[in-house]
Amino acid sequence: MSRSRIVLMLVVGTAAIGIWLWLSPPRWWLNYMKPVDLTDSVSAGQSVIAKYACRKCHLIGGEGRAKGPNLGGVTDRLDPVSLRLWLQDPRSIKPSTPMPNFQLSDPEIEAILSYLYELDSTSD
Numbered sequence: 001m002s003r004s005r006i007v008l009m010l011v012v013g014t015a016a017i018g019i020w021l022w023l024s025p026p027r028w029w030l031n032y033m034k035p036v037d038l039t040d041s042v043s044a045g046q047s048v049i050a051k052y053a054c055r056k057c058h059l060i061g062g063e064g065r066a067k068g069p070n071l072g073g074v075t076d077r078l079d080p081v082s083l084r085l086w087l088q089d090p091r092s093i094k095p096s097t098p099m100p101n102f103q104l105s106d107p108e109i110e111a112i113l114s115y116l117y118e119l120d121s122t123s124d
């Protein structure tokens with residue numbers, strides 16, 4: 001095989017892997033790309049919620065916009081497994097939802113949940 005053929009195959013292969021990781025990233029890749037220090041998971045959750053602008057659509061701790069449901073009390077309404085599945089991929093549960101898939105890593109999801117559980121435990 002000629003040298004330029006090999007180079008071409010490497011370029012195409014690398015591009016294909018890049019497109020795969022970008023369009024449908026596997027969880028290990030998300031976890032590698034978006035680590036979160038969970039030492040203080042509640043304030044880590046606050047930062048993640050700010051990073052993804054969840055308050056553009058949700059009231060969280062009474063702040064934000066009510067385009068989507070108020071997340072106050074959400075940890076009482078939904079069980080932990082449903083909450084995690086929802087945050088991993090909202091459209092796999094409700095295809096018509098306007099909530100995007102933020103490609104959240106597992107520690108980002110854990111941080112968000114710590115914060116939501118904390119809010120629900122202190123608000124009533």
Ligand code: HEC
Binds near residue numbers: 049057086
């Ligand atoms: C573009 C608007 C939008 C954004 C941004 C958004 N959401 Fe949502 N979310 C919704 C809507 C709308 C629903 C209700 C599901 C439905 O009926 O489509 C929802 C549902 C939820 C639910 C389930 C609530 C329930 O009572 O069933 C959780 C939890 C949630 N969102 C968390 C988040 C988090 C965390 C973020 C930020 C990472 C976020 N959302 C960003 C629109 C949004």
